[in-house]
Amino acid sequence: xxxxxxxxxxxxxxxxxxxxxxAPHIGHAYEFISADVLARFKALDGFDVRFQSGTDEHGxxxxxxxxxxxxxxxxxxxxxxxxxxxLHAALGTDLSRFIRTTDSDxxxxxxxxxxxxxxxxxxxxxxxxxxxxxxxxxxxxxxxxTVDEDGNRVATENGHVLTWTEExxxxxxxxxxxxxxxxxYDEHPEFIGPDVRRNEVRSFVAGGLNDLSISxxxxxxxxxxxxxxxHVMYVWVDALTNYLTGVGFPxxxxxxxxxxxxxxxxxxxxxxxxxxxxxxxxxMSAGIDVPKRVxxxxxxxxxxxxxxxxxxxxxxxxxxxxxxxxDTVRYFFLREVSYGQDGSYSAEAIVSRNNSDLANEYGxxxxxxxxxxxxxxxxxxxxxxxxxxxxxALLDAADALLPRVREQFDKQAIHLGLEALWSVLAxxxxxxxxQEPWKLAKTDLDRTATVLYVCAEVVRIVTLLVQPVMPQSAxxxxxxxxxxxxxxxxxxxxVADRLTPGTALPKPAxxxxxxxxxxxxx
Ligand code: ME8
Numbered sequence: 001x002x003x004x005x006x007x008x009x010x011x012x013x014x015x016x017x018x019x020x021x022x023a024p025h026i027g028h029a030y031e032f033i034s035a036d037v038l039a040r041f042k043a044l045d046g047f048d049v050r051f052q053s054g055t056d057e058h059g060x061x062x063x064x065x066x067x068x069x070x071x072x073x074x075x076x077x078x079x080x081x082x083x084x085x086x087l088h089a090a091l092g093t094d095l096s097r098f099i100r101t102t103d104s105d106x107x108x109x110x111x112x113x114x115x116x117x118x119x120x121x122x123x124x125x126x127x128x129x130x131x132x133x134x135x136x137x138x139x140x141x142x143x144x145x146t147v148d149e150d151g152n153r154v155a156t157e158n159g160h161v162l163t164w165t166e167e168x169x170x171x172x173x174x175x176x177x178x179x180x181x182x183x184x185y186d187e188h189p190e191f192i193g194p195d196v197r198r199n200e201v202r203s204f205v206a207g208g209l210n211d212l213s214i215s216x217x218x219x220x221x222x223x224x225x226x227x228x229x230x231h232v233m234y235v236w237v238d239a240l241t242n243y244l245t246g247v248g249f250p251x252x253x254x255x256x257x258x259x260x261x262x263x264x265x266x267x268x269x270x271x272x273x274x275x276x277x278x279x280x281x282x283x284m285s286a287g288i289d290v291p292k293r294v295x296x297x298x299x300x301x302x303x304x305x306x307x308x309x310x311x312x313x314x315x316x317x318x319x320x321x322x323x324x325x326x327d328t329v330r331y332f333f334l335r336e337v338s339y340g341q342d343g344s345y346s347a348e349a350i351v352s353r354n355n356s357d358l359a360n361e362y363g364x365x366x367x368x369x370x371x372x373x374x375x376x377x378x379x380x381x382x383x384x385x386x387x388x389x390x391x392x393a394l395l396d397a398a399d400a401l402l403p404r405v406r407e408q409f410d411k412q413a414i415h416l417g418l419e420a421l422w423s424v425l426a427x428x429x430x431x432x433x434x435q436e437p438w439k440l441a442k443t444d445l446d447r448t449a450t451v452l453y454v455c456a457e458v459v460r461i462v463t464l465l466v467q468p469v470m471p472q473s474a475x476x477x478x479x480x481x482x483x484x485x486x487x488x489x490x491x492x493x494x495v496a497d498r499l500t501p502g503t504a505l506p507k508p509a510x511x512x513x514x515x516x517x518x519x520x521x522x
Contacts, residue, residue, distance in 0.1 A: 008046055008047055008048040009046075009047050009048065010047070010048045010049075010050065010258050010259050010263075011039075011042045011043075011047040011048065011049045011050070011263050011264075012049075012050045012051075012052075012247060012259040012260070012261075012262045012263050012264075013035060013038060013039050013042070013049065013050070013051050013052075013262070013263060013264045013265075013266065014035070014051070014052045014053065014243050014246070014262060014264070014265050014266065015031050015032060015035045015052070015053040015266050015267075016031065016056075016265075016266070016267045016268065016271060017053065017054040017055055017056040017099065017101065017239060017242050018054075018055055018056060018084055019055070019056050019057075019059070019061060019062065020055040020056075020057055020062070020076070020077050020079075020080030020081045020083070020084060021061055021062050021065040021076065021080065022065070022080060023080065023083050023316070024083060024084050024087045024317060025307060025314055025315075025316075025317065026300055026302070026307065026314075026315055026317050026320065026345070027268065027299065027300050027307070028084070028087065028317070029087060029091060029317035029320075029333075030297070030300045030333050030337075031266060031267075031268060031297065032053060032087065032088060032091050032093050033091055033093070033329075033330050033333055033334070034266065034297060034333065034334060034339060034414065035051070035053070035093075035266040036051070036091065036092070036093040036094060036468075037330070037334060037414060037468045037469050038264065038266070038409065038412065038414070038468075039051040039093075039094060039468075040094060040467065040468035040471065041409050041468040043094075044464075044467055044468060044490070044491050044492050045406065045491075045492050046491060046492070046493070049096075050096045050097075050246075050247065050259050051093075051094060051095050051096050052095065052096060052097050052098075052099060052242075052243070052246040053084075053088060053093070053095055053098060053099075054081075054084075054097070054098050054099030054100055054101070054242060054246075055077070055080070055081040055084050055099075055100050055101065056101055056235070056239045056242070057077040057081065057100055057101045057102045058101055058102075058221055058222040058223065058232070058233075058235045058238055058239070059137045059221070059222065059235030059239075060132075060134050060137065060216070060219055060221075060235070061134050061135060061137060062076065062077060062221060063219050063221040064134060073221045074102070077100075077102060081100050084098075085098050087317060087318070090317070090318055090321055090326075091317070091321070091326065091330075092326060092330075092471060092472070096246075097246050099242050099245060099246050101223075101238055101239060101242055103245070105245055106223075106238070106241070106242060106245040107223050108245075108250070108251075109241050109242075109244055109245035109249045109250060110223045110233060110237065110238040110241045110245075111223065111226045112249065112250040113237075113241050113244065113249075113282065113286050113288075114225065114226055114233065114237065115226055116285070116286035116287060116288075117172065117282060117285040117286050118226075120285045120286065120287070121173075122172055122173040122176065122285045123170050123171065123172060123173075123214070124170070124171055124173070125168060125169070125170055125171070126168070126169070126171050127166070127167070127168050127169075128165065128166065128167055128168075128169045128171070128213040129164075129165070129166040130142075130164075130165065130213070131144075131145055131153060131155070131162040131163070131164060131165075132162060132163050132164075132165045133155050133158070133160045133162055134160075134163060135158075135160045136155075136158065136160060136270070137234075137235045137236060138155075138236075138274075139212070139213060140155045140157075140162060141210065144156055144157065145162060148161075158270070165218070167216070167217050167218055168217065169213045169214070169215045169216060169217065169231070169234075170213070170214050170215040170225065170228070170231060171211045171212060171213055171214065172211060172212045172214045172237075172281070172282070172285070173211055173285075174209045174210065174211050174212045174277075174278070174281055175208075175209050175210060175211050177209065177280075177281040177284060177285070178205060178206075178208065178209050180281075180284055181205050181209075181277060181280060181281060182202065182205055182206060184280055184290065185198060185201065185202045185205070188292075190292070190293055191276070191280075191290070191291075191292070191293060191294065192272075192276050192293075192294055192295075192296075193293060193294070193295040193296070193340070193411070193412060194295070194296070194340040194412075197269070197272055197276075197296050200272070201272060201273070201276045201277060204273065204277070205277060209277070212234075212278065213234060214233065214234040214237050215228075215231035215232065215233055215234055216231065216232055216234060217230055217231055217232075219232070220232055222235060222238065223237075223238045236274050236278060237282065239274075240274065240275070240278065240279045240282065241282075243262055243265065243291070244256075244260065244288070247259040247260050247262075249288075260288070260289065261289040261290060261291050261292055262291040262292065263291075263292050263293065264291075264292070264293050264294075264295060264412075265291055265293070265294045265295070266295055266297065267294060267295070267296055267297070268296060268297055268298075268299065269296045269297065269298055269299065270299075271296075272294070272296050275294045275296075276294050279291075295340070295412045296340065297339055297340060298337065298338075298339075298340060298341045298342035298343060299342045299343075300333075300337070300342070300343055300344070300345060301342065301343070301344045301345075302314075302315060302344070302345065302346070303344060303345075303346045304344045320350075323347075324347075324350050324351070324354065324515065326472065327469075327470035327471070327472050327473045328350065328353075328354045328358065328515070329350065330469055330470060331353065331354075331357070331358065331418075331469055331470055332345070332349070332350045332353045332354070333345070334414045334415060334418060334469055335353060335357065335415060335418045335419075335422075336349060336353060336415075337415065338415045339412055339413060339414045339415055340412065340413075347518035348517065348518060351515045351516070351517050351518060352517075354512070354514070354515050355514050355515060357422060358512040359512045359513060359514040359515075361422060361425050361426065361429060362422075362425055362462070362512055363510060363511055363512030363513075364429070365425060365428055365429055365432065365455065365458070365459060366459045366463075366477060366480075366511060366512075367508060367510050367511075368432065368455075369432075369452055369455040369456050369459055370456075370480055370481075370505065370508035371508050372437055372438065372441070372448075372452055373452050373456065373505060373508075374505070374507070374508055375441075376441050376445065376448055376449075376452070377449065377452070379504060379505045379506075379507070380501075380502055380503065380504055380505065381453070381456065381482070381499045381500060381501050381502060381503040381505065382448075382449035382450075382452050382453050382501060383449055383453075383501035383502070384449060384450040384453035384454070384501070385446050385447065385449065385450045386450075387450065387454070388450075390431060390434070390435070391450060391451075391454045394424075394427055394428060394431050394454055394458060395454060395457060395458075397424050397427055398424055398428075398457060398458045398461040398462070399461070399495070399496075401420060401421060401424060401461060401462070401465055401495070402461075402465065402492055402495045404417075404420045405417040405420050405421065405465055406492075408420065414469075418466075418469065421462050421465055421466060424458060424461075424462060425458070425462060427458075428455060428458040428459075431451075431454070431455070432451075432455060435451045437451045437452055437455075453499065453501070456481065456499055457498065457499060459477070459481065460478075460481050460483065460499060461495055463477045463478055463481070464478070464483075464490065464492060464494055464495055465492070465495070467490065473511050473512065475490075476511050477511050478490060479506065480505065480506055480508055480509070480511070481499065481505065482503050482504065482505050482506070
């Protein structure tokens with residue numbers, strides 16, 4: 001790696017790139033927020049983070065939607081891609097690049113990977129006859145389909161209506177990669193997370209692989225196949241390649257060497273096969289390292305129901321943010337849903353989490369501590385005396401948080417990381433109730449100083465560690481604790497510091513207000 005990148009280790013994380021055939025929904029927002037939290041955690045933990053998201057603009061679905069709406073495909077792609085980019089801005093995600101698969105460097109990268117797979121002898125021309133799922137841009141074999149009540153041929157896996165396609169297409173010799181893929185899963189069990197997903201993928205591959213049709217001739221919205229411009233690449237070939245495009249493949253060797261292989265692809269559970277079977281096989285064929293890990297999150301449901309336009313329960317993520325506040329929404333999704341499993345949201349559940357976890361457990365502790373420091377110590381960090389066993393126990397628990405939370409985040413168990421933080425907040429609240437500093441203040445100011453110092457320390461440490469999830473609120477609270485505002489002051493290395501007695505604190509203000517319970521129909 002060159003010196004211009006600095007001393008810290010690289011960490012390359014991506015989200016899936018969304019189809020811009022419509023507006024983004026909460027499922028997209030969930031994926032963006034969760035990946036952003038993981039990216040910010042790594043950056044605060046000292047890594048040189050590269051974080052990419054974007055839009056997947058080619059394929060038959062895009063072309064069909066554009067025809068239906070009477071606009072050009074390029075126009076449809078641009079309009080909705082802009083909406084995805086605007087959502088990222090509204091969610092506060094800290095992207096290094098928002099990639100569009102219509103970008104010219106992406107065409108270059110897709111052509112190059114194709115040529116390398118071809119040079120490896122893995123691409124051949126043949127006739128394809130089979131079922132195609134336009135919604136998921138996926139092929140299904142006869143035995144993966146059933147006939148529904150209306151007589152339509154549907155994919156057993158997702159119920160989508162299929163269309164019969166017959167054409168001359170290029171094929172990729174996926175069948176040649178069965179052994180190498182199985183070896184990958186066995187030698188690198190961390191390649192797929194959560195663990196249950198690895199078992200599913202492994203048994204799918206162990207069951208045998210068919211070669212994959214990787215070009216289309218019946219429409220032209222895509223990347224042209226090198227040397228055969230009447231074919232466009234199957235959209236997943238170019239879509240997956242976005243991860244390489246974004247780190248300079250094939251021309252910028254320096255960036256590529258620095259950030260590839262990717263450390264973490266964050267995706268939803270419906271696209272595991274593409275990322276854990278096709279993608280590593282394409283890369284092996286092209287002689288490129290496979291990513292280190294693919295983690296599949298679950299699906300988000302509105303009150304337990306699938307979000308769909310016909311049910312009328314599709315919520316605009318912007319609305320959610322306006323109504324409840326960005327940090328509350330970010331916290332809610334990551335605490336309420338076990339990362340990797342499906343989850344559900346509703347206005348009541350968001351307000352209830354806000355009031356119990358943020359306003360009560362966290363906000364109250366911070367507000368009480370800071371206002372007592374204001375009242376009894378002239379808004380200066382008090383000088384602690386000797387620590388009692390209770391003081392020590394609480395400080396030790398707070399000091400132990402960084403390795404505890406890091407261990408969970410490294411497995412993408414974000415919810416367990418948050419649980420650890422809140423367990424220490426609960427300890428701290430019990431401690432305050434037991435110590436009663438407001439009573440102590442009447443008899444023993446020295447002891448009051450120690451108790452409030454311990455509380456302020458707990459708030460400081462939890463707040464440093466909660467930054468990836470609630471960047472804005474954490475920043476405000478760190479300001480209230482007079483923690484320096486340089487990046488270095490707020491990295492996780494700062495956990496080991498202590499508040500300096502005598503430091504002047506600004507006037508405290510509540511950071512996590514309570515929210516009204518929504519009307520029943522909200
Ligand atoms: O699949 N809850 O795009 P996409 C949680 N272009 N996540 C959800 C969700 C829900 N209700 N609905 C969708 C594609 N997602 C491809 C990806 S990557 C090279 C190409 C997730 O717009 C979904 O699982 O249909 C995926 O990870 C992402 O949103 C984009 O979905």
